Amino acid sequence: MQTSITERQARHPDAQIAEDILRTCVHCGFCNATCPTYQLRGVEMEGPRGRIYLIKALLEDQISHSDSVVDHLDNCLSCLACETTCPSGVRYSHLIDSARSRIEEQHERSFSGRMQRKLLAKLLPNPKLFRTALRLGQMAKPFAFLMPSMQREMLARIPYRIPRPSRLDRPGVREAEGERRARVSLLTGCAQKVMGPAINDATLRLLARLGCEVVLPAGLGCCGALVYHMGNHEDSLPAMKQNIDRWHAEMENGGLDHIVINTSGCGVVVKDYGHIFRNDPAYAEKAARVSSITRDVSEVVSQLGLGSRAAASTSGMRVAYHDACSLQHGQKVRAEPRALLKVAGFEVLEIPDGHLCCGSAGTYNLLKPGTAGELGRMKAEAVASVEPQVVAMGNIGCMEQIAAYLPIPVVHTVQLLDWATGGPKPRGIP
Ligand code: SF4
Ligand code: SF4
Numbered sequence: 259m260q261t262s263i264t265e266r267q268a269r270h271p272d273a274q275i276a277e278d279i280l281r282t283c284v285h286c287g288f289c290n291a292t293c294p295t296y297q298l299r300g301v302e303m304e305g306p307r308g309r310i311y312l313i314k315a316l317l318e319d320q321i322s323h324s325d326s327v328v329d330h331l332d333n334c335l336s337c338l339a340c341e342t343t344c345p346s347g348v349r350y351s352h353l354i355d356s357a358r359s360r361i362e363e364q365h366e367r368s369f370s371g372r373m374q375r376k377l378l379a380k381l382l383p384n385p386k387l388f389r390t391a392l393r394l395g396q397m398a399k400p401f402a403f404l405m406p407s408m409q410r411e412m413l414a415r416i417p418y419r420i421p422r423p424s425r426l427d428r429p430g431v432r433e434a435e436g437e438r439r440a441r442v443s444l445l446t447g448c449a450q451k452v453m454g455p456a457i458n459d460a461t462l463r464l465l466a467r468l469g470c471e472v473v474l475p476a477g478l479g480c481c482g483a484l485v486y487h488m489g490n491h492e493d494s495l496p497a498m499k500q501n502i503d504r505w506h507a508e509m510e511n512g513g514l515d516h517i518v519i520n521t522s523g524c525g526v527v528v529k530d531y532g533h534i535f536r537n538d539p540a541y542a543e544k545a546a547r548v549s550s551i552t553r554d555v556s557e558v559v560s561q562l563g564l565g566s567r568a569a570a571s572t573s574g575m576r577v578a579y580h581d582a583c584s585l586q587h588g589q590k591v592r593a594e595p596r597a598l599l600k601v602a603g604f605e606v607l608e609i610p611d612g613h614l615c616c617g618s619a620g621t622y623n624l625l626k627p628g629t630a631g632e633l634g635r636m637k638a639e640a641v642a643s644v645e646p647q648v649v650a651m652g653n654i655g656c657m658e659q660i661a662a663y664l665p666i667p668v669v670h671t672v673q674l675l676d677w678a679t680g681g682p683k684p685r686g687i688p
Pocket of ligand 1: 282283284285286287288289290306307310340343344345346347348
């Protein structure tokens, strides 16, 4: 694709990257076939090729950041199905991230839109604030009918039962059981700590059982993804830098074999820290080192192997495995979770149209509840069609989204692996 980026747009730090990516696109449109929003709407500007044209026209100042242009780009889930499909290797993820950053700089959103984004950016990465907000939201639930649709949707997402915080995922060192085979650090996360503390508990038990010493450095926090993907790149950097500093210090002192991530939406961004900080002389090298040892929990457990630990009690349970987009498209991890579940004695069922996003997509289901709801219902129907006893996946966002539409237990893959190797049965499984 030929480009002629204007001098004004070329001043943006991501302009060169965006131009390089645009030039790799050959307009073939193969990507439209797997794009959820194109499948729903059938409109060119609601597919990746159309969005790429829009981003090009914005960079060339042929069009402005009008409400309708911004809406087409906001409607993108960042699911990256297009990246998996593209035969030319277009890095759509970096292109849409840079476009989002320019939107926040050059487009004036409505007052309510700005407030909603600010609120999400403030609350979700901070477990204490998020927990308090959920409690207040629980009290406001009976009055939801008085509120605008967006706020109603946010309240509907608040569970009636908020789990107690984990007692295992506090800063410190968790010893390996038996001989130490690896020294790793676990990102305990932010929103997941509040919505699904059982996931970190299961991960810590499983890693220790497989011979990992797990380091939880004080000061680790949100990976920055939630704010970064909303386009507020500058605001997301302090949290990323804090994590990089903590992990780098640990790498220098005790040494780390892996940084383990059990929320695939976070994994994509931590694996991308090296790219995000490529032009920062103080952080480029440290960030690249952090990214180079970051793995999804399923990758680490696969490497360690479950061995002969799998219990007979789980034998034959029918598990529908849902590929989170951030795991299958963002990190290209598909085989490991399936293989582990099979070794652990589960029957793994394939969900039809598994490449399609469930509509969760970080904050998307709160910002775009209509489209997210359509995709959530479609995903729930696809899952139900294979008649599973339980649904497993590697991302808390997908878990919350799918559970909202499906009356079947929804768990994280590590919860099943932990159960199969001696841990407690995950809540909700009969
Ligand atoms: S498949 Fe790739 S090359 Fe073809 S239009 Fe989509 S992004 Fe461009
Ligand atoms: S990231 Fe997903 S929603 Fe966005 S253009 Fe690509 S396939 Fe479509």
